[in-house]
Amino acid sequence: MTTIKNYINGDFQNPIKGNWIDNYNPSNGEIYGQLPDSTKEDVENAYIAAKSAFPSWSQTSLEERSRILIKISELLETNLQRFAEAESKDNGKPVSLAKAVDIPRAASNFRFFGNAITQFASESHESIGQQAVNYTLRQPIGVVGCISPWNLPLYLFTWKIAPALAAGNCVVAKPSEVTPLTAFLLGDICNEAGLPKGVLNIVHGLGESTGQAIVEHPDIKAISFTGGTTTGAHIARVAAPMFKKLSLELGGKNPNIIFADCDYEEMLSTTVRSSFANQGQICLCGSRIFIEASIYEKFKTDFIKKVKALKVGHPSESDTNIGALVSKSHLDKVKEYIQIAKDENGIVLCGGNEVKVKGYENGYYLEPTVIEVQSNDCRVNQEEIFGPVVTMMPFQNEDDVLKMANKVKYGLSATLWTNNLKRTMHLTNQLQAGIVWVNTWMLRDLRTPFGGVKASGVGREGGFEALRFFTEAKNVCIKY
Ligand SMILES: NC(=O)C1=CN([C@@H]2O[C@H](COP(=O)(O)OP(=O)(O)OC[C@H]3O[C@@H](n4cnc5c(N)ncnc54)[C@H](O)[C@@H]3O)[C@@H](O)[C@H]2O)C=CC1
Numbered sequence: 140m141t142t143i144k145n146y147i148n149g150d151f152q153n154p155i156k157g158n159w160i161d162n163y164n165p166s167n168g169e170i171y172g173q174l175p176d177s178t179k180e181d182v183e184n185a186y187i188a189a190k191s192a193f194p195s196w197s198q199t200s201l202e203e204r205s206r207i208l209i210k211i212s213e214l215l216e217t218n219l220q221r222f223a224e225a226e227s228k229d230n231g232k233p234v235s236l237a238k239a240v241d242i243p244r245a246a247s248n249f250r251f252f253g254n255a256i257t258q259f260a261s262e263s264h265e266s267i268g269q270q271a272v273n274y275t276l277r278q279p280i281g282v283v284g285c286i287s288p289w290n291l292p293l294y295l296f297t298w299k300i301a302p303a304l305a306a307g308n309c310v311v312a313k314p315s316e317v318t319p320l321t322a323f324l325l326g327d328i329c330n331e332a333g334l335p336k337g338v339l340n341i342v343h344g345l346g347e348s349t350g351q352a353i354v355e356h357p358d359i360k361a362i363s364f365t366g367g368t369t370t371g372a373h374i375a376r377v378a379a380p381m382f383k384k385l386s387l388e389l390g391g392k393n394p395n396i397i398f399a400d401c402d403y404e405e406m407l408s409t410t411v412r413s414s415f416a417n418q419g420q421i422c423l424c425g426s427r428i429f430i431e432a433s434i435y436e437k438f439k440t441d442f443i444k445k446v447k448a449l450k451v452g453h454p455s456e457s458d459t460n461i462g463a464l465v466s467k468s469h470l471d472k473v474k475e476y477i478q479i480a481k482d483e484n485g486i487v488l489c490g491g492n493e494v495k496v497k498g499y500e501n502g503y504y505l506e507p508t509v510i511e512v513q514s515n516d517c518r519v520n521q522e523e524i525f526g527p528v529v530t531m532m533p534f535q536n537e538d539d540v541l542k543m544a545n546k547v548k549y550g551l552s553a554t555l556w557t558n559n560l561k562r563t564m565h566l567t568n569q570l571q572a573g574i575v576w577v578n579t580w581m582l583r584d585l586r587t588p589f590g591g592v593k594a595s596g597v598g599r600e601g602g603f604e605a606l607r608f609f610t611e612a613k614n615v616c617i618k619y
């Protein structure tokens with residue numbers, strides 16, 4: 140059994156009240172370890188450690204902060220295989236995916252922000268005619284909270300922690316209780332890299348207790364959260380009266396818009412990826428596919444053929460394309476949506492069933508599922524499923540598809556496939572989304588603003604946006 144502990148003040152600690160939560164391996168449905176069911180007392184200890192580390196860390200030179208973050212990045216790379224296996228065991232994703240994407244990206248997050256902080260600058264304004272100069276300081280906030288989800292565990296955990304630390308804050312962080320293992324392993328790496336005690340504190344536990352205690356803590360002044368929209372709305376309600384800074388990266392129901400003039404083969408293979416990567420459990424997945432009517436039947440045939448060829452299998456097998464879903468309750472939720480689609484006269488073109496993987500019959504496997512829908516108004520086109528399920532339907536023209544793409548409560552990302560420049564300019568301007576990809580998907584440059592509009596959240600992560608979030612601007616005006 141693996142026993143995960145809280146990482147507070149550089150030490151590994153049991154939860155004060157001694158309560159634990161079982162941790163499941165989604166690939167076989169078995170309990171393989173336990174994690175702390177931390178309470179507000181554990182959060183308070185983490186806060187105290189962070190608070191006492193803050194004066195020194197906030198005054199640590201940028202070069203030194205940068206050196207430590209880059210060292211953490213290097214150690215993650217050295218431990219790539221171990222971390223990839225741990226991520227896969229906790230989440231159900233293929234080891235190959237964790238090795239190619241999750242852990243390298245976690246390492247990149249530390250390297251990127253280790254470098255970015257040395258280039259971060261603030262503004263100055265010469266107030267001509269008033270004999271004054273204004274300059275803006277960007278000061279760390281103090282102790283900040285970072286709360287992350289289960290779909291890209293270490294990838295998203297570090298996407299928050301790295302800029303927070305780079306900017307000079309101390310952190311109380313909580314990974315998802317469903318996937319705590321790599322965050323636990325990160326503690327050792329931080330110690331080895333020389334991160335001073337208390338600068339980063341990782342408290343494990345449930346959202347409604349441990350997460351809630353972080354959000355409610357009156358002296359944790361900023362919260363960076365990624366997760367479901369309902370949780371995000373709840374966090375906003377708790378945090379807003381305390382005037383906390385909030386960055387909320389929430390759900391998506393992203394349109395993937397395909398015009399007949401696109402580069403067809405490139406579009407086809409990328410659409411398979413944007414539909415089913417990570418078992419469809421990425422907020423950026425293109426879960427609503429809209430195809431220009433003139434190529435609808437061809438696309439349908441070719442897409443289904445490719446989807447049927449995807450192998451659902453044990454995460455450790457190198458030819459597995461689709462591993463296990465993250466939990467039994469999530470599998471049940473996704474299956475319910477497939478039933479809802481059928482009840483709404485959607486046609487399941489392929490998939491729709493659980494898969495029993497030989498030797499791992501209790502794992503949470505589901506076939507990649509494609510549903511043909513008649514209207515964008517049906518529930519499976521309006522609600523986030525967050526699994527290996529996409530819908531498809533034809534459209535007649537640009538106006539028609541633009542209306543459907545925007546007619547949804549979410550606004551995270553959109554993908555557009557076309558070689559027509561005027562259409563590209565028109566649609567990219569009009570699509571209600573924080574991120575629009577044209578002729579590609581999930582091409583990430585960590586300097587770019589990342590986040591959504593409408594029910595997909597508030598604020599932007601990435602690049603200097605993240606460093607701005609994790610600092611307070613103080614303007615100084617000097618008259619001479
Ligand atoms: N990035 C995204 O877009 C994600 C979206 N989701 C969506 O949300 C649905 C629900 O998934 P969950 O695992 O329940 O996500 P969630 O939003 O409840 O969990 C995300 C994180 O928030 C924490 N949390 C939960 N309640 C909290 C509270 N009251 N205060 C502070 N922290 C809290 C959780 O412990 C976890 O660390 C999924 O089915 C999916 O549709 C889930 C994960 C990621």
Ligand SMILES: O=C(O)/C=C/C=C(\O)C(=O)O
Pocket residue numbers: 288290291295298365366388420421422423583589
């Ligand atoms: O930053 C990225 O590259 C991806 C972020 C993905 C999410 O926030 C998500 O799936 O929740």
